[in-house]
Amino acid sequence: MTKAMDPTLWQYQFRIIMLGDSTVGKSSLLKRYTEDEFLESINQTVGVDFYVHFLEVEPGTRIKLQFWDTAGQERFRSVTRSYYRNSVGGLLVFDLASRASFQHINEWYTEVVEKVQPHAVLFVLVGNKSDLESEEQRHVSREEAEELAARIGAPYVEASAKTGQGVAEAFELLTRCIYQAMRSGQVQIRHGWDGIKCSNPRSSEAHLSGGKKPAAPQKKCSC
Ligand SMILES: Nc1nc2c(ncn2[C@@H]2O[C@H](COP(=O)(O)OP(=O)(O)OP(=O)(O)O)[C@@H](O)[C@H]2O)c(=O)[nH]1
Ligand SMILES: [Mg+2]
Numbered sequence: 432m433t434k435a436m437d438p439t440l441w442q443y444q445f446r447i448i449m450l451g452d453s454t455v456g457k458s459s460l461l462k463r464y465t466e467d468e469f470l471e472s473i474n475q476t477v478g479v480d481f482y483v484h485f486l487e488v489e490p491g492t493r494i495k496l497q498f499w500d501t502a503g504q505e506r507f508r509s510v511t512r513s514y515y516r517n518s519v520g521g522l523l524v525f526d527l528a529s530r531a532s533f534q535h536i537n538e539w540y541t542e543v544v545e546k547v548q549p550h551a552v553l554f555v556l557v558g559n560k561s562d563l564e565s566e567e568q569r570h571v572s573r574e575e576a577e578e579l580a581a582r583i584g585a586p587y588v589e590a591s592a593k594t595g596q597g598v599a600e601a602f603e604l605l606t607r608c609i610y611q612a613m614r615s616g617q618v619q620i621r622h623g624w625d626g627i628k629c630s631n632p633r634s635s636e637a638h639l640s641g642g643k644k645p646a647a648p649q650k651k652c653s654c
Pocket of ligand 2: 457458459474475476500501502503
């Protein structure tokens with residue numbers, strides 16, 4: 432009989448940031464993914480909240496996902512910005528029923544890219560509230576969202592925190608992109624950076640920038 436693995440044991444830890452305007456549903460997506468719950472009435476995030484989830488990306492390799500759930504409101508922007516540098520991945524979230532939140536995605540993206548350069552953050556673009564699907568409710572088409580996703584080199588997923596549709600797919604797609612980028616050397620563990628941590632310092636050395644393994648050229652996430 433094989434011994435069950437402690438579900439909180441992990442080999443790698445990824446820090447992922449939630450980005451997007453206020454009320455697009457960042458906290459709701461996290462609540463659905465980590466607790467399988469949805470609240471019609473949920474507090475606006477003040478500053479930054481913190482969520483944890485474990486995901487086995489391949490047999491025996493468990494990732495601890497640390498999510499920074501940022502406030503979309505402008506008045507918290509200086510707090511939010513301080514989390515960009517130590518994130519390896521980001522979910523760029525807009526509300527399919529809000530044209531303005533879609534138009535602001537480019538600003539969120541540019542702000543992060545400028546702040547973390549010369550390093551990269553891997554993104555997934557998420558159109559949330561896909562349950563609001565009538566013509567009057569929906570203000571962003573799949574085609575134009577896919578166009579934007581292609582421009583920023585990110586996969587696109589439509590999701591609903593309310594029904595749960597597409598939610599795990601969005602988080603797991605990003606996690607797998609990061610894992611593959613780490614394995615290929617496209618993203619490297621760096622001293623003094625908390626985006627990726629390895630529980631075993633020995634295998635961490637193999638991935639550390641400046642180690643023996645040559646880095647592959649920087650490439651955008653397209654998995
Ligand atoms: N219909 C529908 N409503 C949703 C969905 N996701 C979130 N909401 C609602 O949208 C509102 C805002 O959700 P939040 O999760 O607080 O949004 P947020 O992006 O975290 O907002 P800030 O914390 O202010 O940045 C709440 O009333 C949610 O119930 C969804 O998929 N469908
Ligand atoms: Mg929130």
